[in-house]
Amino acid sequence: MKDFLLRKYWIMFIAVGVILAIFLVISQNKDKEVTGQAIHLSETKKSDDYNEISSSGDESNTADQLETENQDIYVDVKGAVNKPGVYKLSSNERVQDAIQDAGGFKKDADQNQVNLAQKVQDEMVVYVPEVGENQLPTVHSASSSSAAEKDESSLQSRNNLVNINTADETELQTLTGIGPSKAAAIIEYREKNGFFKKVEDLKNVSGIGDKTFEKIQSSITVQ
Numbered sequence: 001m002k003d004f005l006l007r008k009y010w011i012m013f014i015a016v017g018v019i020l021a022i023f024l025v026i027s028q029n030k031d032k033e034v035t036g037q038a039i040h041l042s043e044t045k046k047s048d049d050y051n052e053i054s055s056s057g058d059e060s061n062t063a064d065q066l067e068t069e070n071q072d073i074y075v076d077v078k079g080a081v082n083k084p085g086v087y088k089l090s091s092n093e094r095v096q097d098a099i100q101d102a103g104g105f106k107k108d109a110d111q112n113q114v115n116l117a118q119k120v121q122d123e124m125v126v127y128v129p130e131v132g133e134n135q136l137p138t139v140h141s142a143s144s145s146s147a148a149e150k151d152e153s154s155l156q157s158r159n160n161l162v163n164i165n166t167a168d169e170t171e172l173q174t175l176t177g178i179g180p181s182k183a184a185a186i187i188e189y190r191e192k193n194g195f196f197k198k199v200e201d202l203k204n205v206s207g208i209g210d211k212t213f214e215k216i217q218s219s220i221t222v223q
Helices: 002-069 095-101 142-158 180-193 199-204 210-219
Strands: 072-079 085-090 124-128
Touching: 072 095, 072 180, 085 095, 095 124, 199 210
Parallel strands: 072 124
Antiparallel strands: 072 085
């Protein structure tokens, strides 16, 4: 009887031990599962944060690029347009936009000499000639204009003629009777009204009368 009770107690003890062991194993597995889920959620959040930062950076770069491409510039529109002057445009606009801002073509404008599809540049000069007018290039930037004027001035110097359409103040003052004030007046008239069509048009400049013109007529040209 005593041995029977002893075996019974041992069986109960072993059963309790097995139950405790199973409980501990289950508890550890649950802890590992919760920890794994927490790590997964943390990694997912980091990935989402990285993607958000990357997307924000791409949007910022795109915005900076668009801002660079759409800078404000200033274009000088002259010649046969209704409202000659300096106009503010965007760097992605065309010559057509500049002419529209200047009130459009006049009736006698020679539109065939103007490239309406050309993109505008800062400090560009857009000159629209009249029909039958023999002109220098109708559209040019400040840098190309400067180079063209230097070449033209050099050619005219060799011919002992001053081109009143391209000469600067210094070159104009080499003419008899033309001082700093008259040279400045010639350039101002040219900027407001466009190039001279013939040398006689120089008499339209304030301060230049028949006598002054007669002195310099043989020394000037518009070609």
